[in-house]
Amino acid sequence: xxxxxxxxxxxxxxxxxxxxxxxxxxxxxxxxxxxxxxxxxxxxxxxxxxxxxxxxxxxxxxxxxxxxxxxxxxxxxxxxxxxxxxxxxxxxxxxxxxxxxxxxxxxxxxxxxxxxxxxxxxxxxxxxxxxxxxxxxxxxxxxxxxxxxxxxxxxxxxxxxxxxxxxxxxxxxxxxxxxxxxxxxxxxxxxxxxxxxxxxxxxxxxxxxxxxxxxxxxxxxxxxxxxxxxxxxxxxxxxxxxxxxxxxxxxxxxxxxxxxxxxxxxxxxxxxxxxxxxxxxxxxxxxxxxxx
Amino acid sequence: xxxxxxxxxxxxxxxxxxxxxxxxxxxxxxxxxxxxxxxxxxxxxxxxxxxxxxxxxxxxxxxxxxxxxxxxxxxxxxxxxxxxxxxxxxxxxxxxxxxxxxxxxxxxxxxxxxxxxxxxxxxxxxxxxxxxxxxxxxxxxxxxxxxxxxxxxxxxxxxxxxxxxxxxxxxxxxxxxxxxxxxxxxxxxxxxxxxxxxxxxxxxxxxxxxxxxxxxxxxxxxxxxxxxxxxxxxxxxxxxxxxxxxxxxxxxxxxxxxxxxxxxxxxxxxxxxxxxxxxxxxxxxxxxxxxxxxxxxxxxxxxxxxxxxxxxxxxxxxxxxxxxxxxxxxxxxxxxxxxxxxxxxxxxxxxxxxxxxxxxxxxxxxxxxxxxxxxxxxxxxxxxxxxxxxxxxxxxxxxxxxxxxx
Numbered sequence: 172x173x174x175x176x177x178x179x180x181x182x183x184x185x186x187x188x189x190x191x192x193x194x195x196x197x198x199x200x201x202x203x204x205x206x207x208x209x210x211x212x213x214x215x216x217x218x219x220x221x222x223x224x225x226x227x228x229x230x231x232x233x234x235x236x237x238x239x240x241x242x243x244x245x246x247x248x249x250x251x252x253x254x255x256x257x258x259x260x261x262x263x264x265x266x267x268x269x270x271x272x273x274x275x276x277x278x279x280x281x282x283x284x285x286x287x288x289x290x291x292x293x294x295x296x297x298x299x300x301x302x303x304x305x306x307x308x309x310x311x312x313x314x315x316x317x318x319x320x321x322x323x324x325x326x327x328x329x330x331x332x333x334x335x336x337x338x339x340x341x342x343x344x345x346x347x348x349x350x351x352x353x354x355x356x357x358x359x360x361x362x363x364x365x366x367x368x369x370x371x372x373x374x375x376x377x378x379x380x381x382x383x384x385x386x387x388x389x390x391x392x393x394x395x396x397x398x399x400x401x402x403x404x405x406x407x408x409x410x411x412x413x414x415x416x417x418x419x420x421x422x423x424x425x426x427x428x429x430x431x432x433x434x435x436x437x438x439x440x441x442x443x444x445x446x447x448x449x450x451x452x453x454x455x456x457x458x459x460x461x462x463x
Numbered sequence: 464x465x466x467x468x469x470x471x472x473x474x475x476x477x478x479x480x481x482x483x484x485x486x487x488x489x490x491x492x493x494x495x496x497x498x499x500x501x502x503x504x505x506x507x508x509x510x511x512x513x514x515x516x517x518x519x520x521x522x523x524x525x526x527x528x529x530x531x532x533x534x535x536x537x538x539x540x541x542x543x544x545x546x547x548x549x550x551x552x553x554x555x556x557x558x559x560x561x562x563x564x565x566x567x568x569x570x571x572x573x574x575x576x577x578x579x580x581x582x583x584x585x586x587x588x589x590x591x592x593x594x595x596x597x598x599x600x601x602x603x604x605x606x607x608x609x610x611x612x613x614x615x616x617x618x619x620x621x622x623x624x625x626x627x628x629x630x631x632x633x634x635x636x637x638x639x640x641x642x643x644x645x646x647x648x649x650x651x652x653x654x655x656x657x658x659x660x661x662x663x664x665x666x667x668x669x670x671x672x673x674x675x676x677x678x679x680x681x682x683x684x685x686x687x688x689x690x691x692x693x694x695x696x697x698x699x700x701x702x703x704x705x706x707x708x709x710x711x712x713x714x715x716x717x718x719x720x721x722x723x724x725x726x727x728x729x730x731x732x733x734x735x736x737x738x739x740x741x742x743x744x745x746x747x748x749x750x751x752x753x754x755x756x757x758x759x760x761x762x763x764x765x766x767x768x769x770x771x772x773x774x775x776x777x778x779x780x781x782x783x784x785x786x787x788x789x790x791x792x793x794x795x796x797x798x799x800x801x802x803x804x805x806x807x808x809x810x811x812x813x814x815x816x817x818x819x820x821x822x823x824x825x826x827x828x829x830x831x832x833x834x835x836x837x838x839x840x841x842x843x844x845x846x847x848x849x850x851x852x853x854x855x856x857x858x859x860x861x862x863x864x865x866x867x868x869x
Contacts (some may be wrong), residue, residue: 181708182679283608290503292670292696302707309709314675335668383699386673425676429683433676434639 176307182425188314190421191258191321195376196394197401197413198328199369205345205408206365209269210399212259214373216280220246221374222381222390223288225295235298243371247407250370254363262362285388286380297382317379324375325414332410341365345408400444403428406457415455480552494533494791496778497522497556499549499567500592502541502701505670506695508724509569509592512771514539515590515764518567531789542568544669548575563791564589564781566774571595571641578602585793587781591657591773592721593771595645596857599819603853608780608815610773610808610822612743612847613643614649615857620741620847622653624828624840629715629739629807630687632662636677636690639666644694646719649863654690655866662686664863671697674704681710689717698723699731712771715739717726725769725836732834741847743824744808745836752811772809775848776822780805780815790840795819811845818851 196218203211224242229235254278298312332338343351344361354359365462378392384390401420407413420440427436447454498517500510514537520684521535529535536562542549542610549568555579556562565581566589569575574593581588582604590598590609599609612620625633633654634857636856637643643666651661663684681689687712693701702723707752710733720742746757748766760768776789778799785791788799813822829836 178679178683181682185675185679292504300707302709304709309707311704311707313707313776390672425679428676429679434666436676 186422186425194417215395221377246374247371406454412456549573
């Protein structure tokens with residue numbers, strides 16, 4: 172019992188915290204995949220821009236909470252402009268064009284951030300410190316907040332996609348954009364707004380995780396690989412699948428760390444992905460026709 | 464009257480001529496030295512203080528007429544804390560700038576890579592902070608000198624204190640590259656030799672952002688003491704995270720000398736309270752020599768000194784070697800430095816051991832109290848330096864395997 176409380180439970184909490192944040196990142200990625208049919212390689216950079224935008228806003232407003240609202244909006248605007256000026260002309264072309272474009276955009280955003288803010292690591296202080304005694308262990312308050320905030324946001328997104336007309340329109344666009352166009356919906360507007368919201372979501376994840384992971388231009392690259400694995404495991408284009416897979420990866424990564432050096436856990440995560448894809452080639456909740 | 468006027472004109476011409484030729488003379492008699500280290504990134508604090516301490520030595524020497532009548536000019540380069548740029552910059556300093564002394568680097572991996580360059584170009588190379596155990600053993604070459612207590616020296620002094628005063632069961636957590644691996648290995652060896660038990664070991668990559676995935680395994684091992692071999696911003700993050708998980712209160716803490724610089728301590732005083740380390744210098748050591756040195760440094764830069772003070776001695780030793788050899792020739796300076804003792808170092812009299820060019824350093828065990836490194840015991844240099852092992856493998860037979868005790 173002692174082992175469960177002092178060893179397993181904290182690791183499980185680490186996993187849930189990380190999984191929830193990863194879910195935020197992966198959800199935007201999977202929606203964009205559904206819309207464009209390509210992985211958005213620049214998604215990690217939008218996550219990184221969220222953290223840097225947070226630093227900029229905190230510098231002016233001196234408030235983490237203000238930054239938590241303003242920074243995602245700013246990055247959402249950047250994403251919207253990017254979609255309208257670069258991605259839109261490529262929608263009728265092969266998906267490969269979009270893939271190469273987002274790869275290029277990732278480089279531009281990353282090097283742009285390096286030029287503006289420099290290559291040094293930066294810190295964002297958590298809005299509150301301290302720890303909470305929890306079932307005989309001690310857990311940092313900010314990480315508990317992170318778990319709660321990410322879970323609430325994921326729940327809100329689920330309600331948005333299932334209970335609101337706008338959410339259903341986005342899901343319809345993900346399923347079949349041409350059909351939606353035929354029904355008279357302004358699909359271009361849906362694409363732009365969805366891309367902007369996906370960028371804002373990535374930025375929100377970036378800023379929420381910044382006090383834990385610190386901020387540097389490469390931070391998106393390190394996270395995006397895991398987010399890709401999450402999207403593949405969840406089933407390409409499946410939103411619910413991505414959230415489930417994010418928690419599976421987060422918890423698995425954390426628990427494996429008890430028995431192997433966390434540096435080697437990445438190998439185990441790839442192992443899980445291979446096994447799942449052998450047993451279920453479409454991932455947890457993949458739909459027919461995607462990448463087939 | 465006319466004669467007086469002529470004399471005035473002549474004197475003016477002479478003065479003007481003298482002024483005109485003076486810079487030309489001083490310019491022709493300049494000797495350059497190189498300062499190589501991390502100026503940005505995870506170890507930037509160490510690199511920046513290395514520059515400051517070298518600058519202090521250069522200015523003091525130049526105020527006394529330089530070395531062999533040459534004004535000393537220092538050139539600083541950033542090695543990005545990586546071996547490849549360190550090699551590139553070392554080549555630049557030696558071949559382009561013609562430095563006669565190269566001090567650096569900061570990271571052990573970079574320093575070892577630079578040793579190949581200084582060996583090839585026969586340049587006096589001084590290490591003032593890197594602590595991997597290979598530099599004065601398998602990688603050693605005759606132009607290499609060090610006044611940094613390496614992993615073996617630190618482990619020899621610290622292990623016994625930990626077993627006697629802090630606890631026998633120790634978990635070793637290290638940064639997984641040359642420096643941390645070396646510290647972990649040497650500490651494990653020394654601890655087991657004095658009857659301690661290593662209950663777990665783990666390495667985390669350099670520049671790890673989140674250490675929490677490692678904490679479960681540490682708690683699982685249930686140690687008395689956490690031995691931490693990290694440095695720079697890694698240490699800052701690690702301590703902040705250990706503290707937020709309640710682990711700085713749960714375990715006693717010990718670590719390497721360069722874990723954090725004095726400047727970082729006040730901001731992280733609470734997590735660091737009680738942390739024990741073995742080092743050659745602290746700004747808060749009441750020792751007269753150290754206090755006087757710190758006073759000079761503080762007057763110049765407005766901040767307290769730290770363990771990078773070894774870089775000051777590096778320049779002083781080299782200058783003394785040049786004066787003794789009466790030449791900048793590396794072979795002759797190297798011969799002059801072997802066995803040399805100097806009274807004016809940051810901690811007083813120190814001597815270079817002939818066999819492996821390691822400075823024999825008296826050190827103190829320090830404990831952090833209220834954000835200050837305060838001495839708790841003094842150790843003689845001869846008791847920690849260990850036998851010379853030039854050309855021998857210092858980790859022969861070593862294994863990371865945990866020997867469980869009943």
